[in-house]
Amino acid sequence: MSEQSALLQLGELLRESGYAFVTPTPVTHQRVNDRADNAVGTTLRDAFGWSRSFESGLLPPNVEGELIESGVLERDHDRLKSTVRWSSLNNLLLVHSAFPTTQEHSVFFGPDTYRFAQTIERHMRLNRCVIRRAVDIGCGTGAGAMLIAQANPQAEVFAVDINPKALAFTGINAKLAGLNNVACHTSNVLNEMEGQFDLIVANPPYMKDSRQRAYRHGGDALGADLSVRIVHESIEHLSVGGSLLLYTGVAIVDGQDPFLAAVKEAVDQPALDWHYRELDPDVFGEELLEAGYEQVDRIAAVELIVTRRLPV
Known part of the structure:
Protein backbone atom coordinates (compact mmCIF):
# COMPACT_ATOMS: atom_id res chain seq x y z
CA MET A 1 0.00 0.00 0.00
CA SER A 2 1.27 3.49 -0.87
CA GLU A 3 1.81 6.11 1.82
CA GLN A 4 -1.07 8.19 0.40
CA SER A 5 -3.49 5.25 0.54
CA ALA A 6 -2.32 4.32 4.03
CA LEU A 7 -2.80 7.88 5.30
CA LEU A 8 -6.28 8.11 3.78
CA GLN A 9 -7.18 4.82 5.44
CA LEU A 10 -5.82 6.07 8.76
CA GLY A 11 -7.64 9.39 8.44
CA GLU A 12 -10.93 7.62 7.81
CA LEU A 13 -10.34 5.33 10.79
CA LEU A 14 -9.59 8.28 13.06
CA ARG A 15 -12.62 10.22 11.86
CA GLU A 16 -14.94 7.24 12.38
CA SER A 17 -13.55 6.79 15.90
CA GLY A 18 -14.48 10.39 16.83
CA TYR A 19 -10.82 11.41 17.07
CA ALA A 20 -10.13 15.09 17.81
CA PHE A 21 -6.88 16.83 18.73
CA VAL A 22 -5.98 20.51 19.11
CA THR A 23 -2.25 20.93 18.48
CA PRO A 24 -0.47 23.27 20.95
CA THR A 25 2.83 25.13 20.62
CA PRO A 26 5.99 23.00 20.51
CA VAL A 27 6.97 24.12 24.02
CA THR A 28 3.60 23.07 25.45
CA HIS A 29 3.73 19.82 23.50
CA GLN A 30 7.14 18.97 24.95
CA ARG A 31 6.16 19.88 28.51
CA VAL A 32 3.07 17.68 28.39
CA ASN A 33 4.99 14.77 26.91
CA ASP A 34 7.71 15.12 29.56
CA ARG A 35 5.26 14.26 32.34
CA ALA A 36 6.07 10.90 33.91
CA ASP A 37 2.74 9.29 33.04
CA ASN A 38 3.03 10.26 29.35
CA ALA A 39 6.08 8.21 28.38
CA VAL A 40 4.03 5.61 26.51
CA GLY A 41 0.86 6.27 24.54
CA THR A 42 -2.26 4.21 25.12
CA THR A 43 -4.87 6.02 22.99
CA LEU A 44 -5.22 7.21 19.39
CA ARG A 45 -4.75 10.80 20.60
CA ASP A 46 -1.52 9.77 22.30
CA ALA A 47 -0.23 8.08 19.15
CA PHE A 48 -1.41 10.46 16.43
CA GLY A 49 -1.76 13.75 18.32
CA TRP A 50 0.91 13.73 21.01
CA SER A 51 3.37 11.69 18.87
CA ARG A 52 4.06 9.19 21.66
CA SER A 53 5.41 5.70 21.13
CA PHE A 54 2.80 2.99 21.67
CA GLU A 55 2.50 -0.76 21.96
CA SER A 56 1.45 -2.90 19.01
CA GLY A 57 -2.27 -3.69 19.17
CA LEU A 58 -3.66 -0.15 19.43
CA LEU A 59 -4.83 -0.45 15.82
CA PRO A 60 -6.52 -3.35 14.02
CA PRO A 61 -3.78 -5.83 12.93
CA ASN A 62 -4.35 -5.37 9.19
CA VAL A 63 -4.26 -1.55 9.49
CA GLU A 64 -1.15 -1.64 11.68
CA GLY A 65 0.65 -3.88 9.17
CA GLU A 66 -0.21 -1.64 6.21
CA LEU A 67 0.90 1.49 8.08
CA ILE A 68 4.23 -0.15 8.93
CA GLU A 69 4.71 -1.34 5.35
CA SER A 70 3.99 2.14 3.94
CA GLY A 71 6.34 3.87 6.41
CA VAL A 72 3.62 5.79 8.27
CA LEU A 73 4.53 3.81 11.40
CA GLU A 74 8.15 3.18 12.39
CA ARG A 75 9.72 0.88 14.94
CA ASP A 76 10.79 2.63 18.15
CA HIS A 77 12.72 -0.15 19.90
CA ASP A 78 9.96 -2.62 20.86
CA ARG A 79 7.17 -0.08 20.26
CA LEU A 80 5.71 1.82 17.30
CA LYS A 81 5.70 5.52 16.53
CA SER A 82 3.83 7.53 13.92
CA THR A 83 5.70 9.70 11.43
CA VAL A 84 2.66 12.00 11.23
CA ARG A 85 0.21 13.84 13.47
CA TRP A 86 -3.47 14.53 12.88
CA SER A 87 -5.09 17.78 14.02
CA SER A 88 -8.70 18.94 14.17
CA LEU A 89 -9.85 22.21 12.62
CA ASN A 90 -13.60 22.77 12.80
CA ASN A 91 -15.01 19.67 11.09
CA LEU A 92 -11.76 18.98 9.23
CA LEU A 93 -9.04 16.48 10.07
CA LEU A 94 -5.56 17.33 8.78
CA VAL A 95 -2.38 15.28 8.60
CA HIS A 96 1.01 16.93 9.14
CA SER A 97 4.48 16.10 10.43
CA ALA A 98 5.01 14.33 13.74
CA PHE A 99 6.47 16.10 16.76
CA PRO A 100 9.16 17.36 16.96
CA THR A 101 9.19 19.10 13.58
CA THR A 102 12.96 19.28 13.20
CA GLN A 103 13.43 18.02 9.65
CA GLU A 104 14.02 20.41 6.74
CA HIS A 105 10.76 19.55 4.96
CA SER A 106 8.51 19.26 8.00
CA VAL A 107 4.92 20.41 7.56
CA PHE A 108 3.82 22.44 10.57
CA PHE A 109 0.39 22.87 12.13
CA GLY A 110 -0.28 24.66 15.41
Whole structure:
Protein backbone atom coordinates (compact mmCIF):
# COMPACT_ATOMS: atom_id res chain seq x y z
CA MET A 1 0.00 0.00 0.00
CA SER A 2 1.27 3.49 -0.87
CA GLU A 3 1.81 6.11 1.82
CA GLN A 4 -1.07 8.19 0.40
CA SER A 5 -3.49 5.25 0.54
CA ALA A 6 -2.32 4.32 4.03
CA LEU A 7 -2.80 7.88 5.30
CA LEU A 8 -6.28 8.11 3.78
CA GLN A 9 -7.18 4.82 5.44
CA LEU A 10 -5.82 6.07 8.76
CA GLY A 11 -7.64 9.39 8.44
CA GLU A 12 -10.93 7.62 7.81
CA LEU A 13 -10.34 5.33 10.79
CA LEU A 14 -9.59 8.28 13.06
CA ARG A 15 -12.62 10.22 11.86
CA GLU A 16 -14.94 7.24 12.38
CA SER A 17 -13.55 6.79 15.90
CA GLY A 18 -14.48 10.39 16.83
CA TYR A 19 -10.82 11.41 17.07
CA ALA A 20 -10.13 15.09 17.81
CA PHE A 21 -6.88 16.83 18.73
CA VAL A 22 -5.98 20.51 19.11
CA THR A 23 -2.25 20.93 18.48
CA PRO A 24 -0.47 23.27 20.95
CA THR A 25 2.83 25.13 20.62
CA PRO A 26 5.99 23.00 20.51
CA VAL A 27 6.97 24.12 24.02
CA THR A 28 3.60 23.07 25.45
CA HIS A 29 3.73 19.82 23.50
CA GLN A 30 7.14 18.97 24.95
CA ARG A 31 6.16 19.88 28.51
CA VAL A 32 3.07 17.68 28.39
CA ASN A 33 4.99 14.77 26.91
CA ASP A 34 7.71 15.12 29.56
CA ARG A 35 5.26 14.26 32.34
CA ALA A 36 6.07 10.90 33.91
CA ASP A 37 2.74 9.29 33.04
CA ASN A 38 3.03 10.26 29.35
CA ALA A 39 6.08 8.21 28.38
CA VAL A 40 4.03 5.61 26.51
CA GLY A 41 0.86 6.27 24.54
CA THR A 42 -2.26 4.21 25.12
CA THR A 43 -4.87 6.02 22.99
CA LEU A 44 -5.22 7.21 19.39
CA ARG A 45 -4.75 10.80 20.60
CA ASP A 46 -1.52 9.77 22.30
CA ALA A 47 -0.23 8.08 19.15
CA PHE A 48 -1.41 10.46 16.43
CA GLY A 49 -1.76 13.75 18.32
CA TRP A 50 0.91 13.73 21.01
CA SER A 51 3.37 11.69 18.87
CA ARG A 52 4.06 9.19 21.66
CA SER A 53 5.41 5.70 21.13
CA PHE A 54 2.80 2.99 21.67
CA GLU A 55 2.50 -0.76 21.96
CA SER A 56 1.45 -2.90 19.01
CA GLY A 57 -2.27 -3.69 19.17
CA LEU A 58 -3.66 -0.15 19.43
CA LEU A 59 -4.83 -0.45 15.82
CA PRO A 60 -6.52 -3.35 14.02
CA PRO A 61 -3.78 -5.83 12.93
CA ASN A 62 -4.35 -5.37 9.19
CA VAL A 63 -4.26 -1.55 9.49
CA GLU A 64 -1.15 -1.64 11.68
CA GLY A 65 0.65 -3.88 9.17
CA GLU A 66 -0.21 -1.64 6.21
CA LEU A 67 0.90 1.49 8.08
CA ILE A 68 4.23 -0.15 8.93
CA GLU A 69 4.71 -1.34 5.35
CA SER A 70 3.99 2.14 3.94
CA GLY A 71 6.34 3.87 6.41
CA VAL A 72 3.62 5.79 8.27
CA LEU A 73 4.53 3.81 11.40
CA GLU A 74 8.15 3.18 12.39
CA ARG A 75 9.72 0.88 14.94
CA ASP A 76 10.79 2.63 18.15
CA HIS A 77 12.72 -0.15 19.90
CA ASP A 78 9.96 -2.62 20.86
CA ARG A 79 7.17 -0.08 20.26
CA LEU A 80 5.71 1.82 17.30
CA LYS A 81 5.70 5.52 16.53
CA SER A 82 3.83 7.53 13.92
CA THR A 83 5.70 9.70 11.43
CA VAL A 84 2.66 12.00 11.23
CA ARG A 85 0.21 13.84 13.47
CA TRP A 86 -3.47 14.53 12.88
CA SER A 87 -5.09 17.78 14.02
CA SER A 88 -8.70 18.94 14.17
CA LEU A 89 -9.85 22.21 12.62
CA ASN A 90 -13.60 22.77 12.80
CA ASN A 91 -15.01 19.67 11.09
CA LEU A 92 -11.76 18.98 9.23
CA LEU A 93 -9.04 16.48 10.07
CA LEU A 94 -5.56 17.33 8.78
CA VAL A 95 -2.38 15.28 8.60
CA HIS A 96 1.01 16.93 9.14
CA SER A 97 4.48 16.10 10.43
CA ALA A 98 5.01 14.33 13.74
CA PHE A 99 6.47 16.10 16.76
CA PRO A 100 9.16 17.36 16.96
CA THR A 101 9.19 19.10 13.58
CA THR A 102 12.96 19.28 13.20
CA GLN A 103 13.43 18.02 9.65
CA GLU A 104 14.02 20.41 6.74
CA HIS A 105 10.76 19.55 4.96
CA SER A 106 8.51 19.26 8.00
CA VAL A 107 4.92 20.41 7.56
CA PHE A 108 3.82 22.44 10.57
CA PHE A 109 0.39 22.87 12.13
CA GLY A 110 -0.28 24.66 15.41
CA PRO A 111 -1.77 27.71 17.13
CA ASP A 112 -0.83 29.94 14.17
CA THR A 113 -2.99 27.73 11.95
CA TYR A 114 -6.00 28.24 14.21
CA ARG A 115 -5.52 32.01 14.22
CA PHE A 116 -5.03 31.98 10.45
CA ALA A 117 -8.27 30.01 10.06
CA GLN A 118 -10.19 32.48 12.21
CA THR A 119 -8.85 35.35 10.10
CA ILE A 120 -9.98 33.68 6.87
CA GLU A 121 -13.43 32.83 8.24
CA ARG A 122 -13.95 36.37 9.53
CA HIS A 123 -12.91 37.88 6.18
CA MET A 124 -15.19 35.60 4.16
CA ARG A 125 -18.09 36.37 6.49
CA LEU A 126 -17.66 40.14 6.15
CA ASN A 127 -16.47 40.36 2.54
CA ARG A 128 -19.09 40.67 -0.21
CA CYS A 129 -16.86 39.83 -3.16
CA VAL A 130 -17.76 36.61 -4.97
CA ILE A 131 -14.81 34.21 -4.80
CA ARG A 132 -14.33 32.46 -8.13
CA ARG A 133 -10.57 31.93 -7.97
CA ALA A 134 -8.41 31.77 -4.85
CA VAL A 135 -4.91 30.70 -3.82
CA ASP A 136 -3.27 29.68 -0.55
CA ILE A 137 0.45 30.60 -0.70
CA GLY A 138 2.75 28.24 1.23
CA CYS A 139 -0.25 26.02 1.89
CA GLY A 140 1.40 23.58 4.35
CA THR A 141 -1.45 21.27 5.40
CA GLY A 142 -3.84 23.07 3.04
CA ALA A 143 -5.92 24.44 5.92
CA GLY A 144 -6.46 27.84 4.31
CA ALA A 145 -7.28 26.45 0.88
CA MET A 146 -9.68 23.92 2.36
CA LEU A 147 -11.61 26.49 4.40
CA ILE A 148 -12.05 28.64 1.28
CA ALA A 149 -13.03 25.65 -0.87
CA GLN A 150 -15.51 24.39 1.71
CA ALA A 151 -17.23 27.78 2.00
CA ASN A 152 -17.13 28.43 -1.77
CA PRO A 153 -17.82 25.18 -3.63
CA GLN A 154 -18.10 27.09 -6.91
CA ALA A 155 -14.56 28.46 -6.56
CA GLU A 156 -11.35 27.16 -8.10
CA VAL A 157 -8.90 27.06 -5.18
CA PHE A 158 -5.17 26.57 -5.63
CA ALA A 159 -2.87 25.33 -2.86
CA VAL A 160 0.75 26.19 -3.68
CA ASP A 161 4.01 25.40 -1.91
CA ILE A 162 7.67 24.64 -2.66
CA ASN A 163 7.60 21.64 -0.31
CA PRO A 164 6.47 18.39 -2.01
CA LYS A 165 5.52 16.93 1.38
CA ALA A 166 3.17 19.86 2.02
CA LEU A 167 1.48 19.38 -1.34
CA ALA A 168 1.13 15.64 -0.70
CA PHE A 169 -0.43 16.24 2.72
CA THR A 170 -2.77 18.91 1.30
CA GLY A 171 -3.96 16.48 -1.36
CA ILE A 172 -4.68 13.83 1.26
CA ASN A 173 -6.47 16.29 3.55
CA ALA A 174 -8.63 17.67 0.74
CA LYS A 175 -9.54 14.18 -0.45
CA LEU A 176 -10.42 13.06 3.08
CA ALA A 177 -12.71 16.12 3.37
CA GLY A 178 -14.36 15.37 -0.01
CA LEU A 179 -13.22 18.70 -1.49
CA ASN A 180 -12.86 18.38 -5.26
CA ASN A 181 -12.19 22.06 -5.95
CA VAL A 182 -8.68 22.21 -4.40
CA ALA A 183 -5.77 21.91 -6.86
CA CYS A 184 -2.19 21.49 -5.60
CA HIS A 185 0.69 23.10 -7.51
CA THR A 186 4.39 23.70 -6.94
CA SER A 187 5.07 27.43 -6.86
CA ASN A 188 7.59 29.72 -5.18
CA VAL A 189 5.08 32.28 -3.85
CA LEU A 190 3.20 33.15 -7.09
CA ASN A 191 6.06 32.76 -9.57
CA GLU A 192 4.46 29.76 -11.26
CA MET A 193 0.87 31.03 -11.12
CA GLU A 194 -0.92 33.09 -13.74
CA GLY A 195 -3.97 35.29 -13.73
CA GLN A 196 -5.91 37.18 -11.10
CA PHE A 197 -7.40 35.98 -7.84
CA ASP A 198 -10.42 37.09 -5.83
CA LEU A 199 -8.77 35.90 -2.61
CA ILE A 200 -5.11 35.31 -1.82
CA VAL A 201 -4.25 33.98 1.63
CA ALA A 202 -0.90 33.22 3.23
CA ASN A 203 0.43 32.11 6.59
CA PRO A 204 4.17 32.10 5.86
CA PRO A 205 7.07 31.19 8.15
CA TYR A 206 8.28 34.31 9.94
CA MET A 207 11.12 33.25 12.20
CA LYS A 208 14.82 33.91 11.74
CA ASP A 209 15.89 30.27 11.86
CA SER A 210 19.63 29.56 12.18
CA ARG A 211 19.15 26.29 10.28
CA GLN A 212 17.02 28.03 7.63
CA ARG A 213 14.42 25.26 7.64
CA ALA A 214 11.80 26.08 5.02
CA TYR A 215 8.79 25.70 7.33
CA ARG A 216 10.24 28.15 9.91
CA HIS A 217 12.63 30.54 8.16
CA GLY A 218 11.12 33.76 6.86
CA GLY A 219 14.41 35.16 5.61
CA ASP A 220 16.47 38.07 6.81
CA ALA A 221 15.05 41.19 8.45
CA LEU A 222 14.25 39.04 11.51
CA GLY A 223 12.14 36.66 9.44
CA ALA A 224 10.05 39.30 7.62
CA ASP A 225 11.49 39.04 4.10
CA LEU A 226 9.13 36.33 2.85
CA SER A 227 6.06 38.14 4.15
CA VAL A 228 7.17 41.37 2.46
CA ARG A 229 7.72 39.50 -0.80
CA ILE A 230 4.25 37.93 -0.61
CA VAL A 231 2.67 41.37 -0.26
CA HIS A 232 4.48 42.76 -3.31
CA GLU A 233 3.76 39.77 -5.55
CA SER A 234 0.15 39.33 -4.47
CA ILE A 235 -0.92 42.92 -5.17
CA GLU A 236 -0.22 42.38 -8.88
CA HIS A 237 -2.46 39.28 -8.90
CA LEU A 238 -5.52 40.79 -7.20
CA SER A 239 -8.70 41.00 -9.24
CA VAL A 240 -10.90 44.09 -8.87
CA GLY A 241 -12.58 43.69 -5.50
CA GLY A 242 -10.15 40.90 -4.61
CA SER A 243 -8.22 40.73 -1.35
CA LEU A 244 -4.90 39.56 0.01
CA LEU A 245 -5.19 38.18 3.53
CA LEU A 246 -1.78 37.77 5.15
CA TYR A 247 -1.38 36.32 8.63
CA THR A 248 2.21 36.56 9.84
CA GLY A 249 4.46 37.32 12.78
CA VAL A 250 6.52 40.45 13.30
CA ALA A 251 9.58 40.98 15.49
CA ILE A 252 8.93 44.30 17.22
CA VAL A 253 12.15 46.22 17.84
CA ASP A 254 12.26 49.17 20.24
CA GLY A 255 8.51 49.55 19.90
CA GLN A 256 8.64 49.75 16.10
CA ASP A 257 7.09 47.42 13.51
CA PRO A 258 9.63 46.86 10.70
CA PHE A 259 7.26 44.74 8.59
CA LEU A 260 4.62 47.45 8.39
CA ALA A 261 7.31 50.00 7.54
CA ALA A 262 8.55 47.75 4.72
CA VAL A 263 5.14 47.27 3.04
CA LYS A 264 3.36 50.55 3.75
CA GLU A 265 4.45 52.23 0.51
CA ALA A 266 3.32 49.21 -1.56
CA VAL A 267 -0.16 49.06 -0.03
CA ASP A 268 -0.75 52.79 0.38
CA GLN A 269 -1.98 53.31 -3.20
CA PRO A 270 -5.14 54.97 -4.57
CA ALA A 271 -6.33 51.67 -6.07
CA LEU A 272 -6.00 49.77 -2.80
CA ASP A 273 -7.69 49.69 0.58
CA TRP A 274 -5.79 48.11 3.44
CA HIS A 275 -6.26 47.23 7.08
CA TYR A 276 -3.61 46.12 9.55
CA ARG A 277 -3.93 44.96 13.14
CA GLU A 278 -2.22 42.94 15.84
CA LEU A 279 -4.06 39.74 16.65
CA ASP A 280 -1.79 38.68 19.51
CA PRO A 281 0.90 40.95 20.97
CA ASP A 282 3.22 38.18 22.17
CA VAL A 283 3.69 34.75 20.51
CA PHE A 284 6.59 32.27 20.63
CA GLY A 285 8.40 34.23 23.36
CA GLU A 286 10.97 31.43 23.68
CA GLU A 287 12.42 32.54 20.32
CA LEU A 288 13.81 35.66 22.00
CA LEU A 289 16.51 33.43 23.48
CA GLU A 290 17.79 32.61 19.99
CA ALA A 291 20.70 34.34 18.27
CA GLY A 292 19.63 37.38 16.30
CA TYR A 293 16.74 38.31 18.61
CA GLU A 294 18.80 40.16 21.21
CA GLN A 295 17.20 43.54 20.40
CA VAL A 296 13.64 42.27 19.87
CA ASP A 297 10.92 43.35 22.35
CA ARG A 298 8.39 40.71 21.36
CA ILE A 299 6.99 38.78 18.39
CA ALA A 300 3.45 39.84 17.46
CA ALA A 301 0.93 37.94 15.35
CA VAL A 302 -0.53 40.36 12.81
CA GLU A 303 -3.13 40.46 10.04
CA LEU A 304 -2.81 42.51 6.85
CA ILE A 305 -5.76 42.71 4.45
CA VAL A 306 -5.25 44.49 1.13
CA THR A 307 -8.20 44.91 -1.26
CA ARG A 308 -8.23 46.24 -4.82
CA ARG A 309 -10.99 48.82 -4.91
CA LEU A 310 -14.10 48.41 -7.01
CA PRO A 311 -14.59 51.16 -9.62
CA VAL A 312 -16.75 54.04 -8.42
